[in-house]
Amino acid sequence: MSLREQKKLETRQTISAVATRLFIQRGFDQVTIAEVAEAARVAKMTVTNHFSRKEDLVFDIRTDFVDWPANLVRANPETPALVAVRDGCFAELDKAGPMLGFADVSFVRMVRQSERLTSALRDMHVDRETQLVAALLDRHPDREMLSRTAGAHLTSVLRLLLDDVWQLTWQDVKLDDLVEQIRDSAAVAFGQLEPALGDL
Known part of the structure; x- marks a missing residue:
C-alpha cells in the first residue's frame, strides 16, 4: 500500500x-x-x-461483510462450499469477529433504534447472498437452482447467527458463554444443511 x-x-x-x-x-x-x-x-x-x-459511516466494513462468504468459497476451490463457509464461520467465531456481528451493545442499540440502519443491514444480507450465489455458479454453472438454494441457505444461517449474537449481546451474556452458544447453534445449522448441499 x-x-x-x-x-x-x-x-x-x-x-x-x-x-x-x-x-x-x-x-x-x-x-x-x-x-x-x-x-x-x-x-x-x-x-x-x-x-x-x-449509513456507510456506520457499516464501513460493508464490502468485506458482503463478500465474505463468497471469498471463503473462492479461496478454497477444492473444498465443498458448505465446509468452506462453515470453517470460515468457526474461525470468525474464534476471534469474535465483525463478520458475525460481534460488537458493543451500544452499537447494537444504535442500529436497532434506526430504521435506516436496520434496512441497510438487511440490504447487506441480501447482497451477501447474491455474491455467494455468483461464486457458486462460477463453480457449477450447470447447477443453477442448487447454487441459488445453497447460497440462500448458507447466508440465512449466517444472518441467524448474527441475529443471535446481537440478541445475546443485548442480554449482556458474557462473551465466552455467548461464543459457545453461537458455536452450538452454528454446528446444528450447518449439520442440517450438509445432507442437502453435499459436495457442491
Missing part, C-alpha cells in the same frame, strides 16, 4: 470512528454529515467522498 493510499484509509477510518461515536451518543438520525465533518476536522466533501451514503 502506498503512502497516499494509507493516508486515505486512515482518514476513512477516523471519519467512521468519529461518526459512529456521535451516532451512539445522539442517535443516527439526529446527527448530520456536517456535524460529522466538524467533529472529524475534515471538510464535508471529504466525508461524502469517502462515504456515498450516511
